[in-house]
Amino acid sequence: MTAQRGHGLAGLACVAAIAIAVVASFRYLAVDFGGLFEAEARGRMARFVVEFFPPDVSPAFLRQVGAASLQTLAVSLLGTLIPTIVGGVLALPAAGRFGAVPKWLARSLLNGLRSVPELVWAALMVLAAGLGPFAGTLALALHTTGVLGRLFAESLENASPLPETALRDLGAGAVARFVHGTLPLIAPQCLGYVLYRWEMNIRMATILGFVGAGGLGQLLYFHLSLFQQAQAATVLVAMTLLVLGDDALSGWARRSLSAQAH
Incomplete structure (x- = not known):
């Protein structure tokens, strides 16, 4: 009973701390929701x-x-495909399959790659490679490698060791144990990660265009800078269609993979 009461008090203290932090954040940022609904503000937003x-x-x-649109799609595809391969390779040492030192080095590299925002990578790549989609592709690939590599590594660590153990007892080698034992277990989850990052990279590829990534x-x-809202609206519609198309493709791929698994 004492332990349960202690856990209950700790939970209440955590909830209270979060509530205090939320209230303090609103006060610190001086958030004024009423200003959004003033007649003048509504009029300006409506005209815009x-x-x-x-x-x-x-x-x-x-x-x-x-x-x-094709350029943005190509940037997002390459910015996801390259990290899928490189992140998958780095995930093996990051999951501790080659010892403690390689694990620390791989995780440090992955942490460093994903801790730098895509816009910062894009600014660096524009300086290195010049304006255009190549800089955007490199920026997405660098950041996404850190993200996917870490997610793949966690999937490997959380996978059940039983299939590999059974294959080892049958005399299978390390590569065969991984390919036939662990990889089928984590493939659906990793595919979900890749598809979700691709969807995010489509959006991010459009944002990177603001720093010259095409x-x-x-x-x-360009058109917003010239206050050409009609042209900007067409671009926004194209962005929306790209995201919707990717979402539909991701859903179809997940359903197909789930059906094959069952």
């Missing part, structure tokens, strides 16, 4: 939104948006 309609659907501009983001920044 109205300027985006109707979107520019002229054939020449649609061709330009289509080319930028694609829809650069097009959006």
